[in-house]
Amino acid sequence: MKNKVALVTGATSGIGKSTAVILASKGAKVVIAARREEKGQQVVEEIRALGGEAVFLKMDVASEESIRDGIQWIVDQYGRLDLAVNSAGISKTPAPLVDTDTKDLQDAFQTNVIGLFACMKYEVQQMLKTGGGAIVNVSSIAGIRPTNLSNAYSASKFAVEALTKVAAKEMASQNIRINSIAPGPTKSEITEGLGDTMIEKFSQMIPMKRIAESEEIAKGIVFLLSEEASFTTGTTLVMDGGFII
Template identity: 40%
Template sequence: MTTSAKIAVVTGAGSGIGRASSLKLAEEGAKIVAVDFNKETGEETVRLIQEQGGEAFFVQANVALSDDVQNYVNKTVEKYGRIDIFFNNAGIIQKFGPLTEVQEDEYDRIMNVNVKGVFLGLKYVLQVMEKQGGGLVINTASTAGIRSEHSVSVYSASKHAVVGLTKSAALEYVKKGIRVNAICPGGVQTALTDSVTEMFKTSGFVPEEVPNMRMGRYAQPDELAEAVAFLASDKSGYMTGSVLVVDGGLTL
């Protein structure tokens, strides 16, 4: 298989798209370095991979901290000597509300994880990939990164930034054997999206507009994992700087 024996680092591997993608890549033969802030869920992902006959180990990290990012990169290189696939996936959503009511600490929280975390991952993983002469990077953006979503201004800005980082990195490294693409999920049935309904209940705030799930349902994490596996394979060999929208028609 095209990902067989490759080394894949996945951030946000403890749940949702990160877990599903880790399992999918492992199923196709990749060795997984599962990175997550949550030790319990990250180790659970490793256990699930091992139960299906795959190889994986866990590294705990706050992706917004340079030392933590360098640590998961260094541990991967120490064990395997290379990084072939990097799914730069970890992210968080903001509390819904008007832009003028967003507190500075909320702004910093979103930007630190969603933008700085992606930037730091690129910064240190690309160095490894350049030295080894190639690699594949997939960043997780969002439909909110290609259009506005109501009442999540900072989240939307952060995901627009991920799209920008993706395109810039792709351009800079295209002649160095490194491809950099992004996925833009719409609504996906994860703990993150499950928390949105609870946010509405507890805050009493509901946006004037809510996403129109045109297929009548959220995507399942496994459906996004298929897109990640495609971008991580030779089947996407002529794609770099691409933003792959997987949203069930949400942005139509």
């Protein structure tokens, strides 16, 4: 991955941040794309302190204009885009169908589905110009087997799975590989906000009796981006400690 240009959305924390750090450690030029500039600059400084190369790009995946302009900025700066990780996403407060606001579903789809669709669209446009690339979309086990109270989130992640597979099939002959990763419960700002009791409840539901570290999921993403996965496209890598067995 040395000198490859990599975009990571939602890279200020959790899986996105860990992925950016690992990519930079392998020699990639990493673009940290997120809304929170202060947090983003902290990640950039952390990567540079470790000897890696990174820059911050303010991007809001809920805005197609922000995505389009951001990816164009990357190409203007580096001349290409080789790798992309679409990690930005939101999760709404769990609620049964009858108590779920329509706006919660709309918000989830705006960021998790429409935003991801726009990211892939502009990423692929640039990769086609330079001979190929690799994309990983961060999905969820909720997009494979839905759970109670996750109407908006599960629906959005099922859509991510569909978008990933359709795009992968379309681009397979163009040297662009597109895969998804489906993590189970993972340490992040979102899970920290749930509290210790809920984290322990999740842990007891997982055969490995713990939730994932973000670095563990990031390693799976980096594998899918690498040449070691050169014949892999349109697949979903489940990393859940056995949760959905």
